[in-house]
Amino acid sequence: MGGAVSAGEDNDELIDNLKEAQYIRTELVEQAFRAIDRADYYLEEFKDNAYKDLAWKHGNIHLSAPCIYSEVMEALDLQPGLSFLNLGSGTGYLSSMVGLILGPFGVNHGVELHSDVIEYAKQKLDFFIKTSDSFDKFEFCEPSFVTGNCLEISPDCTQYDRVYCGAGVQKEHEDYMKNLLKVGGILVMPLEEKLTKITRTGPSAWETKKILAVSFAPLIQPNHADSGKSRLVHLPPVAVRSLQDLARIAIRGTIKKIIHQETMSKNGNGLKNPPKFKRRRVRRRRMETIVFLDKEVFASRISNPSDDNNNSEDLEDEKREEEETKPSELKPDPPVNFLREKVLSLPLPDPLKYYLLYYREK
16 A cells, blocks of 8 residues: 655655645644654665655564555544554554654553564664654653454453554454444544544444545454464553652643743744745836738837846846845754753752653663
8 A cells, every 4th residue: 555645755755745645634643743753663674665655564564654644643533631542553653653642641552463563663662762852842652562463352441532453354343343442432444445434423323434445454363273262462551640750741841831932932932034025026028019911910029228138137136036035055953852951951960850851862
């Protein structure tokens, strides 16, 4: 699947293309896509393909095409504080983007069949938390992954506000998937070759919308040949945050507000430079006179001797204006992590500073 938009030179250009093609339509989804570089979830030898709108698979590791993830994120209608379940969570790329929107009081769980993919996802998650400046721009709902077949989830599990399944769902499993949802919740999954959005409007009421045609590998059916018994998947418990953790979230939030206020004050409500408007120029046109005489046509041109001079002056003026308004070709300054700088400048013991920064390396 994929190939709906042009390839990008980098992550931002890929997102620009997805926006232009109307796959990304909301600001929250755009921010999440820009915050996490898709190439970080590729193996090093395959990173040249990271910004193409194509799915990628290597062994058990799989990433859907960017256009598919865009449609999924938009259809889920994510909001801070919601609970999310990712069935077939794979590399954790989608779960991490979702976590940026859910915020610190959301729930972010994933179920993955292959244990080696779970390890890969944990490595990528750890790399993002330790090294990405995007981590400090958001309050993150860290995903938790468990190994197992998503068709064997324990029947006493909690229900979720949002559920996504990343493999083709057979018709006989549709009700099983629906029962994972709270009332008011949204389920997005490939069902009968269509990416489908199902909203639970009541205990036994549903609204279904087909989004687009897709081709996904089907869900792998449980195999009980070895033991003859079902291996129930127990999802992580919904943890209550400690007072210490809540204090860290509150302090970071307060510092971010202070930084925002300082930036607004320094830049004059965010308008650094007023936009320049190009002076409208009126060109003089040469007049042509056409005279019809019997069956012959005579054309004469009446022009002002100064027209040629004026036209060349106009062109020179326009060229001068373009050079004045052209942005300088200086290299942009490297991005500054203002939250980190502010925390490190506080009169606090170093261990407390590093706790506020989640012990991140940069």
